Amino acid sequence: MALLDVQNLTFSYPERETPALSGVNLRVERGEFVVVCGGSGSGKSTLIRHFKSALTPHGQRQGQVYYQGVPLEKVDLRTQASQIGFVMQQPAQQLVTDKVWHEMAFGLENLGLELEDMHLRLAEMASYFGLQSWMDRNVWELSGGEQQMLNLASVMAMHPEVLVLDEPTSQLDPMAATEFLHAIQRLNEHMGLTVVLVEHRLDEVFPMADRVVVMEGGRVLWDDTPRRVGQATADHPLAVCTPVPMRIFHGAYGTGTCPMTVKEGRAWLRQYQGKSSQAQPEPTTPTADLPVTLEAREVWFRYERHGADVLQGLNLRVPRGQIYALMGDNGGGKSTALSLFSGANRPYRGKISVYGRDGKEYKGNSLAGKVLGVLPQNPQTLFVRDRVEEDLWELLRDLPLSQEEKNARLDWVVEQTGLEGLLGQHPYDLSGGEQQRAALAKVLLLDPEILLLDEPTKGLDGCSKQTLGKLLQTLTQQGKTVWMVSHDVEFCGSYAHTCGLLFGGRLVSEQPARTFFAGNHFYTTAANQMARGVFPQAVTVEDVVKACTQSQ
Numbered sequence: 001m002a003l004l005d006v007q008n009l010t011f012s013y014p015e016r017e018t019p020a021l022s023g024v025n026l027r028v029e030r031g032e033f034v035v036v037c038g039g040s041g042s043g044k045s046t047l048i049r050h051f052k053s054a055l056t057p058h059g060q061r062q063g064q065v066y067y068q069g070v071p072l073e074k075v076d077l078r079t080q081a082s083q084i085g086f087v088m089q090q091p092a093q094q095l096v097t098d099k100v101w102h103e104m105a106f107g108l109e110n111l112g113l114e115l116e117d118m119h120l121r122l123a124e125m126a127s128y129f130g131l132q133s134w135m136d137r138n139v140w141e142l143s144g145g146e147q148q149m150l151n152l153a154s155v156m157a158m159h160p161e162v163l164v165l166d167e168p169t170s171q172l173d174p175m176a177a178t179e180f181l182h183a184i185q186r187l188n189e190h191m192g193l194t195v196v197l198v199e200h201r202l203d204e205v206f207p208m209a210d211r212v213v214v215m216e217g218g219r220v221l222w223d224d225t226p227r228r229v230g231q232a233t234a235d236h237p238l239a240v241c242t243p244v245p246m247r248i249f250h251g252a253y254g255t256g257t258c259p260m261t262v263k264e265g266r267a268w269l270r271q272y273q274g275k276s277s278q279a280q281p282e283p284t285t286p287t288a289d290l291p292v293t294l295e296a297r298e299v300w301f302r303y304e305r306h307g308a309d310v311l312q313g314l315n316l317r318v319p320r321g322q323i324y325a326l327m328g329d330n331g332g333g334k335s336t337a338l339s340l341f342s343g344a345n346r347p348y349r350g351k352i353s354v355y356g357r358d359g360k361e362y363k364g365n366s367l368a369g370k371v372l373g374v375l376p377q378n379p380q381t382l383f384v385r386d387r388v389e390e391d392l393w394e395l396l397r398d399l400p401l402s403q404e405e406k407n408a409r410l411d412w413v414v415e416q417t418g419l420e421g422l423l424g425q426h427p428y429d430l431s432g433g434e435q436q437r438a439a440l441a442k443v444l445l446l447d448p449e450i451l452l453l454d455e456p457t458k459g460l461d462g463c464s465k466q467t468l469g470k471l472l473q474t475l476t477q478q479g480k481t482v483w484m485v486s487h488d489v490e491f492c493g494s495y496a497h498t499c500g501l502l503f504g505g506r507l508v509s510e511q512p513a514r515t516f517f518a519g520n521h522f523y524t525t526a527a528n529q530m531a532r533g534v535f536p537q538a539v540t541v542e543d544v545v546k547a548c549t550q551s552q
Helices: 044-049 077-083 100-111 115-129 144-156 174-191 226-232 237-241 244-251 262-272 334-342 388-396 403-417 432-445 462-477 489-495 513-519 526-531 541-551
Strands: 004-012 021-028 033-038 060-067 084-087 162-166 194-198 211-216 219-224 292-301 311-319 323-328 349-354 372-375 450-454 481-485 498-503 506-512
Touching (some): 004 044, 021 219, 033 044, 044 194, 077 084, 084 144, 162 174, 174 194, 211 226, 219 226, 237 244, 237 462, 244 262, 244 526, 244 541, 262 526, 262 541, 292 334, 292 481, 311 323, 311 334, 311 481, 311 498, 311 506, 323 334, 323 462, 323 489, 334 349, 334 450, 372 432, 388 432, 462 489, 489 513, 489 526, 498 513, 506 513, 526 541
Parallel strands (some): 033 194, 033 211, 084 162, 162 194, 323 481, 323 498, 372 450
Antiparallel strands (some): 211 219, 292 349, 498 506
């Protein structure tokens, strides 16, 4: 008997013509590690939300979901709460109490456990996940990675039979994401816990999975082992979503066994050792003579008067017409720096300048201005209407444009962000990636000179990332400036001109993107990690493929 059994599930959101799910069949056996992937809006999150009654979205449903052979709606909520663990995309969204130990005890209290049993479970989970020193900390003091690890520990304290995760690493830096995913792998391997994981970071999770389920248009396109799925998608647009070693292997027309990990990829690339012309970095554009759009000079900032400094003497200059990516660990001050440039916060020491003028002049709602356009980390904060199209028009109506110009701008933005089939939907009914695109559309409608983007690729699949990257390149060619906070090293390696690394509130490195990634060991792309030692200057998949084909 399957632990979870989805039979011919079809689901439609209210007032949406196209079903979000169409005849989905899926069995999850005990102890399996199943990865669900696919493009934004393919139905991944909608599917797994049907695994728990409290999270099932509102709409019309046909078909059935069984848990241990029983229709899910007949499984009492207490059993579902304890046996079906769920970790959401946004760490802070799942936190409900003030202290770490309160958060871990919250679910157990609701299950009515005896005090002695609660203490035992808290001690066990704190020891297993290494949270002993956190127990008295406030949850809002934790970094995003720490919050997500706390969510996982709190769920595991309930002793679930299955763990369902919806893009849990989307807001985590590379180090925190790796640590979190390895914790999931340990739970599956050491405890036999059943895992169903929706994830876009496939380089790490493919090797962990027993099966990979690929969704497209609300249907299951492939359901097979990771290697077979990688082979099946080689000539499909979704190939850009597969792990980097697989993409390089297929792009270079490789023979033999397709590598799935960086380790396997490095072994496969040894055949090119000493043969090749190196993949040389493209010449970087000199920035010294470019006008500066954004500048921070000796900026210090703290959120509380007697609190710790989040930024400590930050010095940073962003030239016009460039894509500048600021990277670093969770809680390191990246989003804080963005809030200073947007005018949402002010430093207590130092100066923020926009086009050489004091940042105070841009204080307030940046989206209402003509210079700055801000995409926040949580796109839902920008939505004010019940339909995507109404939300876009809400912003357009106040712009000093003719009706013809407004229509033309709306058409262009909708095309660039791929919202054609989503205009009639409620913003909250969209997937995480679709919400990100809808929020970006609102920012682009303003036609700002400077784009401030906080995690712009969050929730986006590989195809959508390519579209976004090309759009940002087009905008910079028109003289606009993009300053983004990002954990997506692959995206930054492909599209950023300059990368900065923030650590402990200070900018510890700032280099041309290709130099930055070629010189790092951890904050670098999977392609560079795979090619290092053979093509050391290669940063992107395209770099490695080109070097391989030139060496043949």
